[in-house]
Every structure is written in C-alpha cells, then in structure tokens.
Amino acid sequence: MNVEFLLTSLVIIASPGTGALVTLAAGLARGARASVVAAVGCTLGTLPHMLAAITGLAALLHASPMAFEAIKYVGVAYLLYMAWMTLRADGPLQIAPDGLADSDGKVIQQAVLANLLNPKLSIFFFAFLPQFIGPGEARPTRTMLELSLAFMAMTFAVFAAYGVIAASFRDRVLSRPGVLHWMRRAFAVTFVALAARLALVRL
Template identity: 35%
Template sequence: MTDLLPPWPLFSAFLLASLALAVTPGPGVLYVVTRSLVQGRGCGLVSVASVAFGNLGNALAASIGLAALFAVSSFAFSVVKSAGAIYLIYLGIRMFRSSSVESPASKPEVAPLGCVFREGFVVALLNPKTTVFFAAFLPQFLDPSAPAMLQSMVLGALFVAMAAVTDSAYALAAGMAAPALRGNTARRAGLRIGGGLFVSLGIFTVISGDRGTR
C-alpha cells in the first residue's frame, strides 16, 4: 500500500490541498446541505454517502482514462453534463410540487433512504467536470516510479474519504437547523427554497465552464 503513495513531502502537500478543496462548498455540499435542512440529519448523512460513491466512480473513471475522452470529445462531455443538469432540475421541480400539494395539517414526510441514496449517487456521478478535475488534480502528486493508474486510484479514494468527512460535518450542522423547518409553513418554504436551489444548480451546471467542481 505504501508503495502506491508518493513520498511524504508530496503526500503532505496532497493532504493539505485535498482538505482545502474538501471544505470549499460546491454542488455536492449544496446537495447535502439542502437534503439535511429539508429532510433531516439522517437523509443528509445518506446523501453524503451517495455523493461519496458517485465521486469515487468519477475518480476511478479518471484513472482509467475516461477523462481523456471528455477532454478530446466535447460531445461526450456535453451529453453527460446535460444529463446531470436535467436530473437536478427534475429533483427541484419535484420538490416544488411536493410543497404545493402538502396539506397544512400534514406531518413532515421523509423520503425513503434508498431513494435519497440513488438520487445523490446519480447527481454526483453525472458530473463529468468532477472526472476532469480528478484527471487534472491527481497527476500533480503521482510518483513516477509507481504504477500511475493504481496510484491515482488510491489518491482519488483518499480525497473522496476526506470530502465525505467534511460533507458529514456540513450535514450535521444543517441537520441541527432542520427542526426550524418542521412547521408546516416553514417546511413548505424550505421545500420551495430547496427546489429553487436544485433548479438553479442544474442551470448553473449547463452554463458553467469546464472547470471541475465537487
């Protein structure tokens, strides 16, 4: 295992850079926080796991060369990015509709955890900019004397693990504020705000540049 890690000076630089990137809010963090605020800490933590698995898939894709395809084929990049954006907008619209049909006396409804996991996984996996980000970020810390693909897989997994820890902190903090949205009026407002965030994030994904975001 240690043979797949760069020398300590380079590895320490990787850890510091990864931590700085992990704590910086991005689309993944926004998804986790929104889930935690609207549906509680449990859903937020499940969304952390789902986003982590999606990001791990992107890291592995970068390691086996999928990022190279995105780099040379703007069409492939656009297709995957558009699919992810459409899915985000779909989630936002569904959240809007949920807020409009909820009766004033209804109790808060928590989405099934399996559904929350699936949605978060798809949102993270259908972000080709994350794959390109890993392809640009990880090679800076590779040791030329070790197998490049295995090395990048290990570093990518470490980055995803660090991001999952910081995302969990965001989920727990947002979950503490979730009870304020348990009132019927506040909950409907929270669903509408969350839906607006998802729709906005989907639109942002379409119009944003090629710089990778987590």
C-alpha cells in the same frame, strides 16, 4: 499523504455544490441519519469519475466535446428536475415533518445521481490528481488510487458534517411553516443556479 493535496481537496470539497446541497436537504428533511446516508450516496457518486480518471476514460471525455456536452446536459436536466421536485410539497427532497421520509435506498439513489451526472468531476480527477504524482513514481496507478480514496473519505466526512449540522436546526425549521416554504424555494433556486453554472462549463 501529500499535505498540499489534502488541503486543496478540502477546499474543493467544502465549496458549495450539488452534493453538499443534497446532504443539507436530507439533514433538514429527515434528520442526521438521513444526512449521513446522503453523504454515502454522494461519495459513491464520485467513484465512477475516479475510475474513469484512473483508466483513462476521462481523457477520452476530455477529447470528445460531443460526449462531454451530452453528459453535461443530462446533468443540467437532472439538476432542473431536482429543483422542480424540491418545490413540490411531496417531493423527495421536501423539508417535511416525520412520517414522510424516503427510504435509505432512494436517498442514496438521489445522491449518487447528483454527483454521477456531473462531468466536471471526471475532468477534475483527470486534471487534478496527476499533479500530485511525480514523474518517477514507481506505481502511479496505485498512488492515484490512494489519493482518490483519500478524496472520497474527505468527501464523506465533510458532507456528513454539513448534514448533521443542518439536522440540528431541523426542529426549529419544522416549527415554522413559513420558513419551510421559503427554504424549499431557496433549495430550488440553488439547484437552478448549479444547473446554469454547469451549462456554462466548457472543455
């Protein structure tokens, strides 16, 4: 496996983003197990982008500004929805005591959508992965698939680590109602900031 690819991927994955935020929220709201479930969902959310890049669909997306804009603004709308739901006391990403937890299926659904509705991932796979495939590569599709799977494995590991670390602070957060209030606001503001950043993305 290309060391440069692994290091570059690690930097990209570890950078703050929607998936990391969803996993952190799950860890704080529902504990370590829920954060791992959310990490699984975020990882699964990268799968359609990976397949699009391998099959060439990402190239079509890159060549069609209208399609890119449509997907982008659906993603922006979803991030704003996440911000609004986070502010609600009974929202799916609430930082709340035990007994109000969502099912694993709902956590995975939220996490998958967070990454699925992000057209930047398709462009990332389309533009980034081919750089690590040599011009004389005998099986370029197989190599691209292997690199993509490595990226997904790293995504899960990093996001799960984020969530488990967040879960370790859960009891301290839950014991301070004022902290819960401001944390919900912080998550909401971050989702709005991510939506704004996505809205400014251009092909």
